[in-house]
Amino acid sequence: MCHCGLNIAGSVDCEEVAxxxxxxxxxxxxxxxQYTCSDQxxxxxxxxxKEHKLNRVVVASCSPRLHEPTFxxxxxEAGLNKYLFEMANIxxxxxxxxxxxxxxxxxxxxxLVKMAVAxxxxxxxxEEIEVPIARKALVIGGGVAGIQAALDLADTGYKVYLVExxxxxxxxxxxxxxTFPTMDCSICILAPKMSDAGHHPNIELLSNxxxxxVKGYIGNFRAKVLKKARYVTKDCSACGExxxxxxxxxxxxxxxxxxxxxxxYTPFIQAVPSTYIIxxxxxxxxxxxxxxxxxTKACERQAIKFEMKPETQELEVGTIVVATGADVFDPSxxxxxxxxxxxxxxTSLEFERLINAGGPSGGHLxxxxxxxxPKRVAFVQCVGSRSDKNGRLYCSNVCCMNTIxxxxxxxxxxxxxxxYVFYVDIRAYGxxxxxxYKRAKKAGVVFIRGLPAEIVEDKKTHNLWLIGENxxxxxxxxxxxxxxxxxxxxxxxxxxxxxxxxxxxxRNQDGFFLEAHPKLRPVDAATGGVFFAxxxxxxxxxxxxxxxxxxxxxxxxxxxxKGKVTVEAITPIIxxxxxxxxxxxxxxxxxxxxxxxxxxxxxxxIEAACGGCGTCAAECxxxxxxxxxxxxxxxxAQIDAVTEHxxxxxxxxxxxxxxxxxxxxxxxxxxxxxPPNVRIIRTMCSGRVAPKFIERAFVRGAGAVLVTGCHxxxxxxxxxxxxxxxxxxxxWKKMEQNGLDRERLQLLxxxxxxxxxxxxxxxxxxxxxxNVKTEEIEKARKVFEKALGGS
Amino acid sequence: MPERIKHAPLDKDKIxxxxxxxxxxxxxxxxxxxxIEFCPKKVLEESDEINIKGIRPPRIVDESQCIMCGFCxxxxxxxxxxxxxxxxxxxxxxx
Numbered sequence: 065m066c067h068c069g070l071n072i073a074g075s076v077d078c079e080e081v082a083x084x085x086x087x088x089x090x091x092x093x094x095x096x097x098q099y100t101c102s103d104q105x106x107x108x109x110x111x112x113x114k115e116h117k118l119n120r121v122v123v124a125s126c127s128p129r130l131h132e133p134t135f136x137x138x139x140x141e142a143g144l145n146k147y148l149f150e151m152a153n154i155x156x157x158x159x160x161x162x163x164x165x166x167x168x169x170x171x172x173x174x175x176l177v178k179m180a181v182a183x184x185x186x187x188x189x190x191e192e193i194e195v196p197i198a199r200k201a202l203v204i205g206g207g208v209a210g211i212q213a214a215l216d217l218a219d220t221g222y223k224v225y226l227v228e229x230x231x232x233x234x235x236x237x238x239x240x241x242x243t244f245p246t247m248d249c250s251i252c253i254l255a256p257k258m259s260d261a262g263h264h265p266n267i268e269l270l271s272n273x274x275x276x277x278v279k280g281y282i283g284n285f286r287a288k289v290l291k292k293a294r295y296v297t298k299d300c301s302a303c304g305e306x307x308x309x310x311x312x313x314x315x316x317x318x319x320x321x322x323x324x325x326x327x328x329y330t331p332f333i334q335a336v337p338s339t340y341i342i343x344x345x346x347x348x349x350x351x352x353x354x355x356x357x358x359x360t361k362a363c364e365r366q367a368i369k370f371e372m373k374p375e376t377q378e379l380e381v382g383t384i385v386v387a388t389g390a391d392v393f394d395p396s397x398x399x400x401x402x403x404x405x406x407x408x409x410x411t412s413l414e415f416e417r418l419i420n421a422g423g424p425s426g427g428h429l430x431x432x433x434x435x436x437x438p439k440r441v442a443f444v445q446c447v448g449s450r451s452d453k454n455g456r457l458y459c460s461n462v463c464c465m466n467t468i469x470x471x472x473x474x475x476x477x478x479x480x481x482x483x484y485v486f487y488v489d490i491r492a493y494g495x496x497x498x499x500x501y502k503r504a505k506k507a508g509v510v511f512i513r514g515l516p517a518e519i520v521e522d523k524k525t526h527n528l529w530l531i532g533e534n535x536x537x538x539x540x541x542x543x544x545x546x547x548x549x550x551x552x553x554x555x556x557x558x559x560x561x562x563x564x565x566x567x568x569x570x571r572n573q574d575g576f577f578l579e580a581h582p583k584l585r586p587v588d589a590a591t592g593g594v595f596f597a598x599x600x601x602x603x604x605x606x607x608x609x610x611x612x613x614x615x616x617x618x619x620x621x622x623x624x625x626k627g628k629v630t631v632e633a634i635t636p637i638i639x640x641x642x643x644x645x646x647x648x649x650x651x652x653x654x655x656x657x658x659x660x661x662x663x664x665x666x667x668x669x670i671e672a673a674c675g676g677c678g679t680c681a682a683e684c685x686x687x688x689x690x691x692x693x694x695x696x697x698x699x700x701a702q703i704d705a706v707t708e709h710x711x712x713x714x715x716x717x718x719x720x721x722x723x724x725x726x727x728x729x730x731x732x733x734x735x736x737x738x739p740p741n742v743r744i745i746r747t748m749c750s751g752r753v754a755p756k757f758i759e760r761a762f763v764r765g766a767g768a769v770l771v772t773g774c775h776x777x778x779x780x781x782x783x784x785x786x787x788x789x790x791x792x793x794x795x796w797k798k799m800e801q802n803g804l805d806r807e808r809l810q811l812l813x814x815x816x817x818x819x820x821x822x823x824x825x826x827x828x829x830x831x832x833x834x835n836v837k838t839e840e841i842e843k844a845r846k847v848f849e850k851a852l853g854g855s
Numbered sequence: 856m857p858e859r860i861k862h863a864p865l866d867k868d869k870i871x872x873x874x875x876x877x878x879x880x881x882x883x884x885x886x887x888x889x890x891i892e893f894c895p896k897k898v899l900e901e902s903d904e905i906n907i908k909g910i911r912p913p914r915i916v917d918e919s920q921c922i923m924c925g926f927c928x929x930x931x932x933x934x935x936x937x938x939x940x941x942x943x944x945x946x947x948x949x950x
Contacts, residue, residue, distance in 0.1 A: 311872070311873070311922035311923065311924060312922065313870055313872070315860050315863075315864050316864075317858070317860070319864075320858055320860060320862075321860030321861070321862060321863075321864060322862060322864055322865050323864055323865065323866055324864045324866055324867070324870060348895035348896075348922075348924060349895075350895075353893065355893060355895045355924055355926040356895065356922075356924035356925075356926065358924070391858070392858055394858070394859055396859065396861060403861065404861040407862065410862065413858065414862065424864065424865045424866060425865055430865070432862050432863070432865065435865065
């Protein structure tokens with residue numbers, strides 16, 4: 065029983081709970097201490113195991129998602145199989161969410177300990193199987209983070225596949241002019257890295273390609289990569305004669321449309337690979353008819369092949385680094401700033417291309433309306449960031465410093481330019497950032513607190529008026545500028561949902577990928593063998609992206625250096641005698657890990673392919689299948705423990721390890737308060753929740769049952785939660801048919817970031833449980849007793 | 856790159872597309888329609904006019920759209936269409 069300083073002891077009477085624990089069946093010893101996870105606390109566990117010859121250990125402390133591995137290791141060191149350890153989560157799920165109700169929190173903690181003890185009594189020792197790890201890595205995204213991760217892994221000696229969607233690697237950094245705070249030329253420092261990545265013997269660069277499918281598990285992923293046709297072979301020497309001959313002209317996306325390109329083109333001069341590409345949406349040649357062959361004629365090396373077809377390449381990799389980056393906010397939805405309507409309102413990304421010597425204006429800052437150098441320039445900060453109305457809630461992290469850098473760039477070339485920066489807060493938090501901020505102020509950049517309410521254009525001159533309130537001086541301003549730059553924020557990639565599904569990842573409410581632990585595992589995904597680098601995880605600057613990329617490479621390298629990984633022993637246990645060979649379990653298995661032998665009327669499991677969701681066990685109507693470490697008996701024991709006393713007032717909740725349990729943890733970490741009547745039973749997947757568990761809870765007189773899981777489509781086990789939905793719907797129907805209140809069974813999809821969603825569901829269910837009548841409880845008991853009688 | 860493009864290219868004025876001059880030898884046309892079918896810029900369409908052979912030759916919809924790929928000349932079985940380049944009006948170079 066851990067006090068966790070005052071984190072638990074502040075709202076739970078730990079001594080009382082420990083004393084209560086001694087009264088529980090099978091418990092021979094109950095201790096409470098300050099920090100059980102400390103060396104001292106762990107030593108105490110080890111000593112007690114040896115001294116008292118303990119054969120089961122329960123620790124009541126924080127979430128098993130945090131410290132289960134710690135305590136399992138301690139048990140193993142004391143000679144106890146780690147599967148004989150169980151945890152009661154009395155911090156995230158109890159003390160932190162019932163901060164002001166010590167009595168109820170203590171009662172709840174007792175219940176949680178009782179549940180853990182009940183399960184622990186039925187735990188069985190298990191051995192984990194080892195699977196080999198392929199010593200190859202897949203890096204998705206070839207921005208600076210992806211390049212760095214690929215280079216680090218390749219230099220360590222692993223084979224790396226670097227997949228980039230665009231024709232060239234380089235990402236956002238390639239488009240930026242200078243970097244802050246050192247004012248290095250962005251492409252000058254990136255280009256050598258791009259070239260290294262392009263030529264490294266251990267890196268296979270797959271540009272103009274997309275990952276379309278990922279199967280398998282940690283150490284043994286099988287990925288399919290669609291390599292779109294480039295229509296130009298590797299023989300291309302990038303001389304550019306073809307582009308000169310091409311009659312089709314279109315805006316160049318790389319320059320945000322500020323310059324033109326041809327249908328055959330290279331996005332920018334330093335592109336890697338330097339091979340040109342034909343944009344078939346623009347090219348005149350369609351469906352095999354060669355209408356125009358000007359480029360073919362111009363190409364001395366005969367590198368243009370119109371007959372090229374897209375190819376799918378299959379990769380077998382051990383680890384995956386997700387470095388898919390971020391999009392920029394589109395400000396055209398903000399009518400008060402007039403972006404897209406007024407020619408001289410541009411975004412910070414467009415500015416980067418304008419001020420870049422390799423950009424459309426050759427590095428001359430010119431305004432679009434008349435191509436003159438502006439005398440007065442305004443920057444508007446937080447466009448699309450830190451706003452619940454116009455854009456995203458979060459701070460995009462890079463825009464303040466980017467604007468300061470941009471203002472200094474203007475001052476460097478045209479010192480007489482008047483520069484106004486309209487801001488909410490200037491966040492110059494990093495190394496050397498404050499110095500740069502001071503330099504900008506010294507150079508005469510005027511910082512005005514308060515964003516303009518509106519930008520108005522003078523129709524004749526196309527000059528702009530910025531109107532708003534200076535909140536430091538409490539006065540209105542009306543400032544004219546020749547050009548206005550909207551400092552746009554970063555947002556999650558629009559296609560990150562696809563990557564999320566391919567790799568069964570989670571995303572936070574802002575749409576960025578969610579790390580396994582915000583402090584201690586910041587680059588690991590919850591999915592084993594997957595790591596994050598760069599803006600895919602959250603908006604960050606180049607330095608942070610590179611740091612994270614190296615971290616991700618190191619984390620992936622650790623796995624591959626070991627060469628093998630143990631798979632948690634949570635695979636199905638099959639009781640062959642009970643099996644009727646109906647094949648239902650085989651049908652619901654998301655991994656095709658079960659095989660039905662029709663002749664021998666038996667089902668067998670391929671353990672290495674099993675993901676461990678347990679949905680097969682929930683499907684089996686004959687009790688021929690159960691999940692190791694989450695057996696029917698263990699879960700039933702937990703339900704029985706909850707419902708032993710005062711069941712009527714309690715909610716039995718089933719939470720899946722990856723989304724909703726983590727979401728409930730998040731509610732705890734964020735100290736969201738909710739009623740203390742809920743008791744959470746953890747399963748790996750909501751697909752493990754068999755109807756008989758729910759029926760059991762009602763038979764035992766539970767006030768309500770809550771089944772929670774990942775959002776449909778986001779299931780950690782591909783699609784196992786579809787089964788959950790089906791099963792709950794079936795039960796609802798049954799409840800309606802028997803005149804029961806179906807509201808007593810609730811289904812909630814909540815992601816790991818949706819703590820508030822979980823908490824408000826409990827609040828919403830509270831009055832229901834309070835008001836449920838004894839007759840209703842009895843009626844449900846009768847209905848479900850009949851159902852359970854059969855099994 | 857998913858950003859929406861909101862501004863016209865700055866070098867828009869500098870780009871000088873070749874200015875085509877399309878010549879139709881209408882009486883030589885037998886109305887097969889290949890030129891209309893294959894023109895990638897859809898510069899030609901069927902006309903209401905009737906030629907010496909009693910069929911409808913093509914008509915030019917918008918000459919400025921022509922990019923002088925020359926495919927019409929190549930596919931015409933009757934040598935009835937050809938394109939020449941007009942001298943550019945401005946001195947700007949072709950990008």
